[in-house]
Amino acid sequence: MSTEYLNMDLLRFTTAGSVDDGKSTLIGRLLYDSKSIFKDQMEAIETVSAKKGEERVNLALLTDGLRAEREQGITIDVAYRYFATPKRKFIIADTPGHIQYTRNMVTGASTANLALILVDARKGIVEQTKRHSFIASLLGIPHIIYCINKMDLVNYKQDKFIEIKKELANFSSKLTTTDVNFIPVSALIGDNIVNRSSTMDWYQGGTLLHLLENIHIASDYNLIDCRFPVQQVIRPQKTNFHDFRGYAGRVSSGVLKKGDDVVVLPSGFQSKIKSILNFDKELEEVFAPMSATITLEDDLDVSRGDMIVRPNNQPKSTQEIELMICWMGEKPLLEKGKYAVKHTTKEVRAIVKEILYKVNINTLHRNPKNKEINCNDIARISIRVTQPLFIDKYSKNRSTGSLILIDENTNSTVGAGMII
Amino acid sequence: MNNYHLTHLKELEAESIYVIREVVAQFENPVLLFSGGKDSIVCYHLARKAFYPASVPFPLMHIDTGHNFDELYEFRDQLIKETNGNLIIESVQKSIDEGKVVEEKGINSSRNKLQTTTLLDGIEKHQFDCAMGGARRDEEKARAKERFFSHRDEFGQWNPKNQRPELWNIFNGKKNFGEHFRAFPISNWTEMDIWQYIMLEDIKIPSLYFSHTRNCFERKGVVMAKTDFIETLPNEKVKKMQVRFRTIGDATCTGATVSSADSLEKIIAEVAASRITERGGRADDKRSEAAMEDRKKEGYF
Numbered sequence: 001m002s003t004e005y006l007n008m009d010l011l012r013f014t015t016a017g018s019v020d021d022g023k024s025t026l027i028g029r030l031l032y033d034s035k036s037i038f039k040d041q042m043e044a045i046e047t048v049s050a051k052k053g054e055e056r057v058n059l060a061l062l063t064d065g066l067r068a069e070r071e072q073g074i075t076i077d078v079a080y081r082y083f084a085t086p087k088r089k090f091i092i093a094d095t096p097g098h099i100q101y102t103r104n105m106v107t108g109a110s111t112a113n114l115a116l117i118l119v120d121a122r123k124g125i126v127e128q129t130k131r132h133s134f135i136a137s138l139l140g141i142p143h144i145i146y147c148i149n150k151m152d153l154v155n156y157k158q159d160k161f162i163e164i165k166k167e168l169a170n171f172s173s174k175l176t177t178t179d180v181n182f183i184p185v186s187a188l189i190g191d192n193i194v195n196r197s198s199t200m201d202w203y204q205g206g207t208l209l210h211l212l213e214n215i216h217i218a219s220d221y222n223l224i225d226c227r228f229p230v231q232q233v234i235r236p237q238k239t240n241f242h243d244f245r246g247y248a249g250r251v252s253s254g255v256l257k258k259g260d261d262v263v264v265l266p267s268g269f270q271s272k273i274k275s276i277l278n279f280d281k282e283l284e285e286v287f288a289p290m291s292a293t294i295t296l297e298d299d300l301d302v303s304r305g306d307m308i309v310r311p312n313n314q315p316k317s318t319q320e321i322e323l324m325i326c327w328m329g330e331k332p333l334l335e336k337g338k339y340a341v342k343h344t345t346k347e348v349r350a351i352v353k354e355i356l357y358k359v360n361i362n363t364l365h366r367n368p369k370n371k372e373i374n375c376n377d378i379a380r381i382s383i384r385v386t387q388p389l390f391i392d393k394y395s396k397n398r399s400t401g402s403l404i405l406i407d408e409n410t411n412s413t414v415g416a417g418m419i420i
Numbered sequence: 421m422n423n424y425h426l427t428h429l430k431e432l433e434a435e436s437i438y439v440i441r442e443v444v445a446q447f448e449n450p451v452l453l454f455s456g457g458k459d460s461i462v463c464y465h466l467a468r469k470a471f472y473p474a475s476v477p478f479p480l481m482h483i484d485t486g487h488n489f490d491e492l493y494e495f496r497d498q499l500i501k502e503t504n505g506n507l508i509i510e511s512v513q514k515s516i517d518e519g520k521v522v523e524e525k526g527i528n529s530s531r532n533k534l535q536t537t538t539l540l541d542g543i544e545k546h547q548f549d550c551a552m553g554g555a556r557r558d559e560e561k562a563r564a565k566e567r568f569f570s571h572r573d574e575f576g577q578w579n580p581k582n583q584r585p586e587l588w589n590i591f592n593g594k595k596n597f598g599e600h601f602r603a604f605p606i607s608n609w610t611e612m613d614i615w616q617y618i619m620l621e622d623i624k625i626p627s628l629y630f631s632h633t634r635n636c637f638e639r640k641g642v643v644m645a646k647t648d649f650i651e652t653l654p655n656e657k658v659k660k661m662q663v664r665f666r667t668i669g670d671a672t673c674t675g676a677t678v679s680s681a682d683s684l685e686k687i688i689a690e691v692a693a694s695r696i697t698e699r700g701g702r703a704d705d706k707r708s709e710a711a712m713e714d715r716k717k718e719g720y721f
Contacts (some may be wrong), residue, residue, distance in 0.1 A: 005428075005429070005612075006427060006429075007427060008427060008428045008429075009425065009426070009427060009431075010428040010431045077565045077580065077583060078565070079564045080557045080565075080608070082557070082608070082610045084428075084612065089428040103585055104585075106585070106587070107585040107586060110587045111588060218423075218424075218425050231438070231442065231445055232444065232471075234472075234473070234474050235474065236473045236474040237474070238473065238474075238475075240473075241473045241474075244473055246473075248441055248471070249441075250434060250589075255424060277472065279468070279469040279472050280472060280473075287424045289426070289431065289435070290430070290434045291433070291434040291437040291438050291470070293472070304445055340594070342590045342591075343590075345442075398588065399588065399589075402588045402590065403590070404587055404588075404590050406592055406594060411594035411595060411596065412592075413586075413592045416585070416587045
């Protein structure tokens with residue numbers, strides 16, 4: 001039998017586009033041409049398209065899952081889509097273009113390795129293109145693919161593509177994303193999505209699917225700074241495991257090996273890794289993003305929220321934190337306001353010390369005078385937390401560099417923070 | 421340098437184990453909904469991995485429609501015995517007997533929808549504050565919008581338009597008194613991932629998933645098993661067929677697939693070649709375009 005799947009890896013990507021630039025069509029096309037749409041799904045949308053009197057099968061219907069979305073012809077919430085090729089499994093976080101755009105795109109981008117941003121070839125870069133690029137960069141997504149869509153409507157002209165590409169390259173050089181790619185496509189017709197276009201001979205690069213399959217993602221995880229936040233303490237209370245005391249968690253970053261010297265934060269006690277367990281198998285090492293249970297040579301007092309790290313490479317332990325925040329609350333962010341904070345496996349409380357500036361997400365202009373931070377706004381703030389957190393810069397570590405703010409009255413998640 | 425590279429199955433496993441451990445850390449009294457189907461079997465397997473060598477620190481709850489296949493009950497009891505699990509059974513029959521729900525009538529009647537009441541009652545009776553389930557986002561379009569940690573109000577209802585944003589892998593399980601959560605550890609798995617993982621980990625599953633011969637009939641293009649719980653129309657001829665089940669639900673609404681796949685290898689090959697989703701045979705989803713969304717809003721799992 002085929003055992004290809006034993007070597008497949010996983011790419012999570014997010015899609016962003018403005019209204020009517022054909023994002024849903026592009027995803028529909030990707031799923032359809034890669035044969036990831038099933039017959040019954042196709043029949044269901046054919047029926048609906050026909051009922052609505054639409055000329056072609058509306059591939060967008062595949063991604064609009066909720067009744068309200070189909071009724072209004074809009075996408076409300078992040079939807080997750082899945083497809084696989086023999087090389088890779090893909091998880092698409094499909095984010096809506098207009099309603100709650102920032103909140104949704106930040107959510108989708110937070111777990112993605114790659115952002116796919118659509119640009120309408122007729123319009124070129126618009127405000128939303130800049131906004132999406134900025135969010136992708138702010139959320140530390142390592143790879144961006146710009147799909148210059150609707151090439152069929154500009155007669156597949158190379159000049160148009162080159163012009164937009166230049167403009168985008170110029171703009172994205174201001175951002176932190178280093179791996180930026182450009183593809184001319186027509187999602188409606190299917191040019192350069194899965195199959196090469198016969199009408200754009202001038203384009204020598206790969207199709208979108210080819211790029212998605214081949215982008216190098218193995219180095220996207222930080223494998224240098226060893227961080228193991230403890231989720232749970234495992235005490236079996238069984239006769240054959242009488243003295244067993246394991247620390248369960250998921251490696252945030254780095255590699256942990258049996259015999260490594262480690263230090264437990266916040267106590268600062270040192271020990272060595274005695275064993276690493278994955279179920280009943282002992283492992284020699286674990287690395288990000290694996291889940292495992294670790295035992296130490298010494299009996300230490302370790303609990304949830306503690307972090308196991310290497311003595312010579314420790315995160316910053318601090319109560320004073322500066323961060324970029326994407327606000328998602330219905331009520332505005334309050335200076336001096338108090339919120340609950342979740343960071344790795346630790347929960348503390350925080351007071352917002354200062355709103356330093358608000359970012360205009362279209363121009364990237366910083367405004368220190370504007371301190372009214374509403375839903376979908378992005379700002380730089382400083383907070384003080386009740387107990388030290390073990391943090392890294394978000395740009396170095398997406399796991400120990402991120403936190404969320406929670407409204408203590410409503411329990412809603414109101415802010416996504418990226419530590420500076 | 422070593423190749424620090426995870427396969428997609430190992431990455432999914434790591435993610436699911438992380439989610440299950442977060443549930444146990446953030447809730448006081450969680451439960452795993454267990455139907456005896458492959459998805460809940462995989463969830464239980466992951467839970468055992470997550471806490472090894474300790475026992476799974478929560479019970480399993482089976483919402484039993486009473487209309488399941490015998491093979492399923494046998495399998496369920498055997499698995500619980502072998503793994504020393506803690507199983508709670510809440511029965512839809514009992515909800516009917518107590519007059520809490522009324523059995524549907526007619527030829528396509530099913531107890532699928534009635535499960536919601538029994539489920540919500542079970543959650544309340546045992547004071548569970550988080551019910552984990554083996555739902556996957558690839559199964560159905562309303563499920564594609566689910567969170568890992570999904571908040572339910574005091575009526576057990578889901579509000580898809582106002583879900584909490586879920587950022588990175590930081591889960592917010594905070595709630596007010598009377599509210600509870602649903603958690604879906606295998607959200608990101610597809611049907612294919614499940615089968616590949618069952619093969620990789622050598623996980624036992626009910627014999628119903630493998631090709632066997634049984635009495636069946638066809639209704640609206642779907643092959644149904646003939647059981648005591650389902651009436652056939654005069655034009656529906658019962659005949660012996662070689663079938664297997666791609667999903668296992670209530671016997672009244674789960675379609676069978678004509679198949680000769682009698683091993684995991686053959687099932688994987690069949691799933692790969694299939695052009696119909698596994699829920700294509702689920703009559704409960706075909707009731708309307710938003711059937712799943714409507715049931716979920718009411719509290720269905």
